[in-house]
Amino acid sequence: MAIQINNEIDGIYPAYNDSYIQFESTLTGSTKAVIQLLPQTTFPKPFELYSNINGVFIFNLKEAVKSRFNQYGFEDIYTTYPTGWSRNIQNLTLTQHLEITDYNTETSGATLTKSYEFFKSVKQIGEPVFYNNTQILNNSINGVDYNLTYFEGYPFSFELQKVIENDSIKIRSRNTSLFSNNLISDSTNAMRIYIDKVSSNWTTSNFLPLQDSLNKLEIFNNGVLTTNFNLKKVPAKCxxxxxxxxxxxxxxxxxxxxxxxxxxxxxxxxxxxxxxxxxxxxxxxxxxxxxxxxxxxxxxxxxxxxxxxxxxxxxxxxxxxxxxxxxxxxxxxxxxxxxxxxxxxxxxxxxxxxxxxxxxxxxxxxxxxx
Structure with a gap:
């Protein structure tokens, strides 16, 4: 006896899109399935499902995951600057655990535990889901190459989707061949990298001096090149x-x-x-x-x-x-x-x-x- 998954999401999936899982039960005479979402304090009541005429169960995780993200709203809660040039931030990604149990009229069958990762985003029709965990959380055609504009003298930062605890992030300027100092992740979460804190920035602090033009930058995770981004720096203006x-x-x-x-x-x-x-x-x-x-x-x-x-x-x-x-x-x-x-x-x-x-x-x- 087993639960067979026919279709599911993979990678770190956009939370505000439909996220269907489809499965079948090999239990003889199976009549229903029960899904318990975790943590149980957030989802105290399980969901009861009944299969279609082909014996396939379908469940959409979208509303459950949205409810977990929505409790934090969308305003940035990290309004103060860290000592260094990066910090790990929560509430942009999460892992949703669930337990699936199938039943027939006499007894319950097997329980299958599954976990799926989500990030607080949405994709439009035709837009792909990227599998680069150190992608920048901004628009891109491929999840590797990015173009950003930075206005000097104003708060400016960007986020990497997911960085593992103790990972070392380093940034290289192709304009000057200079490397930044290591940015060490203190948890497994999204990582925010600051470029300008108003009173200081990469250039004035000599973290990684930027030219008043197009800066071609590369992001390395533990020495491996993962992401490119062109940073257009606009000199200070009102x-x-x-x-x-x-x-x-x-x-x-x-x-x-x-x-x-x-x-x-x-x-x-x-x-x-x-x-x-x-x-x-x-x-x-x-x-x-x-x-x-x-x-x-x-x-x-x-x-x-x-x-x-x-x-x-x-x-x-x-x-x-x-x-x-x-x-x-x-x-x-x-x-x-x-x-x-x-x-x-x-x-x-x-x-x-x-x-x-x-x-x-x-x-x-x-x-x-x-």
């Missing part, structure tokens, strides 16, 4: 800086132009009665007074982006979490504030540069109210 959770399970950054249009809208909350009764000779007053107003402010921003940056910005428009840096000037320690955005992402493949426009909706203004 602008509106955004950070968002992207479709690939990491955080992205982009600096929009310094000049923007701002508009504010205010409307009355309502009125209340004065509860005063005056004759004409006593001086009439309005019978009501205003409670106060509520207001909102929007920023209309723009940028001109190259082909790689346009692709990078695509996930901004669908992101569940967007934040704006409080300073429009580089090298100023600010804070992230949560905003929403609206606009359309359109571009022409014939153009080397495309204009990207969007509206940033700031949090509701705090006004004086009764």
């Amino acid at each position: 602008g509106v800086y955004l950070k968002w959770f992207n479709n690939d399970g990491g955080y992205s950054y982009y600096l929009f132009d310094e000049y923007y249009n701002s508009s504010s809208t205010f409307k009355s909350v309502g009125e209340v009665s004065r509860n005063s009764f005056n004759n004409v000779i006593d001086g009439l007053k309005s019978p009501t007074m205003n409670i106060g107003k509520e207001g909102s402010e929007n920023l209309a921003v723009r940028t001109v982006a190259d082909e790689n940056e346009v692709q990078h910005l695509k996930s901004l428009f669908s992101s569940p979490s967007v934040q704006m840096w409080s300073s429009n000037n580089p090298f100023i320690n600010g804070k992230w504030q949560t905003v929403t955005i609206s606009g359309n992402h359109s571009y022409s493949t014939k153009k080397a540069l495309n204009e990207v426009k969007l509206t940033i909706n700031l949090p509701e203004q705090i006004t004086i109210k009764l």
Whole structure:
């Protein structure tokens, strides 16, 4: 007696896509299967399944895995800088364990334990799942080669999908042939690598000096080349800086132009009665007074982006979490504030540069109210 898996997911799988497993039971007269998801404190009740007419059981892990990821939200909880240039971070990947038991009318059969790995991302139709564990959690055509733009003087980092505890990560610049110091993983998790902490960066700290142009970089894990990325460094300038959770399970950054249009809208909350009764000779007053107003402010921003940056910005428009840096000037320690955005992402493949426009909706203004 055994449970036979016919179809399942593999690799580190995007959590926000369907993740079906299909299996059959060799138990004579099998009528149902029970799946217990772990940890049991999160999933106290098992799932009962019944096969189709061909005896095949189907179960989708998507909603269960989403529920585990969603409890942490999408905003970045690692808002302080480590001493060094990297740290391991949780909540971007997880392993889902489950136990499958088949039953017939008389007894239970075998129990099969399975484990699947997921990362906090989504893939569109036609997009492949990459099997490079040290891939950068950003858009790529193959999971090995990446193109990022870095704006000097603003917080900037990137994440590697999964690094094993005690792994040694080293970065090499093909421009200068220089290697960075080792970055040692202190746990098996995603690893964030910082490039700019506002008050210092790779260049000023001499960790790995970057040129004010295109830097061709390579990532080595335990001495093995795993990932390439072209880092376009933009020298310090003013602008509106955004950070968002992207479709690939990491955080992205982009600096929009310094000049923007701002508009504010205010409307009355309502009125209340004065509860005063005056004759004409006593001086009439309005019978009501205003409670106060509520207001909102929007920023209309723009940028001109190259082909790689346009692709990078695509996930901004669908992101569940967007934040704006409080300073429009580089090298100023600010804070992230949560905003929403609206606009359309359109571009022409014939153009080397495309204009990207969007509206940033700031949090509701705090006004004086009764």
